[in-house]
Amino acid sequence: MVFGLFRKKVKPPVGLFDEKQKESDSKKSRPDMKKSGSDINELLKIVTQQKKNDLPLAISTLKGVFELDKKEKVLTLKQHLRLYPLLQKNGQKEEAFQEFSRLFTYGFPRQGNKPIVTTNNLPVSPFGHDDSSPDYVDYYEQFETLSVMYGEMTKFFITEKNKNEIVPHFILSQLFNLRWDGWRSKINPNVVANHHDEVMRIMERRTNDDQLVKLLTPILKKSGQLDLIEEIMDIFKKHINVLPTIETQKVFDDLSYLKQ
Numbered sequence: 001m002v003f004g005l006f007r008k009k010v011k012p013p014v015g016l017f018d019e020k021q022k023e024s025d026s027k028k029s030r031p032d033m034k035k036s037g038s039d040i041n042e043l044l045k046i047v048t049q050q051k052k053n054d055l056p057l058a059i060s061t062l063k064g065v066f067e068l069d070k071k072e073k074v075l076t077l078k079q080h081l082r083l084y085p086l087l088q089k090n091g092q093k094e095e096a097f098q099e100f101s102r103l104f105t106y107g108f109p110r111q112g113n114k115p116i117v118t119t120n121n122l123p124v125s126p127f128g129h130d131d132s133s134p135d136y137v138d139y140y141e142q143f144e145t146l147s148v149m150y151g152e153m154t155k156f157f158i159t160e161k162n163k164n165e166i167v168p169h170f171i172l173s174q175l176f177n178l179r180w181d182g183w184r185s186k187i188n189p190n191v192v193a194n195h196h197d198e199v200m201r202i203m204e205r206r207t208n209d210d211q212l213v214k215l216l217t218p219i220l221k222k223s224g225q226l227d228l229i230e231e232i233m234d235i236f237k238k239h240i241n242v243l244p245t246i247e248t249q250k251v252f253d254d255l256s257y258l259k260q
Contacts, residue, residue: 040065040072044079055090062086073109077145080108081152088159100153116145147176158222166223168255171236174215175246178206207240209233228258 043065050058062083069075080103087096107114150173157165181202205211212233220226235254239246 040068040074043068044082047082051086055086059083059086059090059092069109075108075110077103077108077111077148081148084152084156088156093160097156100149100156103149111145116142116149141180143176143180147173147180149173150176154219163223163225166219167225167232168252170219171232171239171255172246172248172251174236175239175243175251178203178240179244179246181206203240203243207237212236225258231258 043061047058047062047065050061066075066080066083081099084096084099087093087099104116107116150169154166154169154173157163157169213229216229216232216236217226220229220232225232232255235251235258238254239251
């Protein structure tokens with residue numbers, strides 16, 4: 001089960017869209033991966049060119065790159081997230097959304113093919129460990145990963161004009177980003193002040209009312225909820241105030257009341 005990907009009562013994305021999913025042309029030829037060698041960066045450049053004129057071919061090539069990366073283990077999360085927009089643009093909306101599920105469930109080679117863990121089942125923070133130890137770093141890097149994932153899901157829902165999903169995914173992206181920034185300040189050798197004070201300065205700088213208005217206004221215009229900006233700001237600040245705790249389900253629940 002993929003925790004934090006959907007609200008508890010939301011069904012998987014099969015049948016989520018009215019438009020029938022277009023099938024990619026699997027018979028189209030993609031570059032000979034063996035002939036091209038394992039230069040993944042060169043293959044990614046080929047995908048960039050192909051997507052301008054032949055989306056199915058670009059999709060096929062990028063999937064081939066992912067197969068190569070199982071051995072090479074060099075592609076970043078953001079590079080693995082290059083596939084869903086191509087699928088979405090090609091009309092393969094359900095398959096595009098399943099890319100998020102794939103990454104949440106199986107991760108990607110560079111990070112060891114480990115599930116991307118959400119706060120519903122993150123282990124207790126290893127307090128007392130060396131802040132630079134691999135276990136400690138891996139724990140906190142999950143927050144950066146989750147910020148990126150929820151940010152990309154926000155883009156997906158904006159393109160689909162799925163207004164009910166835009167704001168909760170955006171707010172989760174921002175909350176995880178704040179959590180990540182707080183940890184980065186702790187290991188920053190240039191930070192000589194007390195870590196708690198530094199985190200408070202980060203929060204104050206990024207979450208005062210003026211900053212939240214600037215942050216939320218473009219998103220609320222896209223979701224058609226600009227008239228609810230004060231209510232949504234209150235919900236956002238409520239979850240900011242309980243950091244480092246981030247309850248993904250509670251974010252969805254709190255925002256759902258605005259639709260009643």
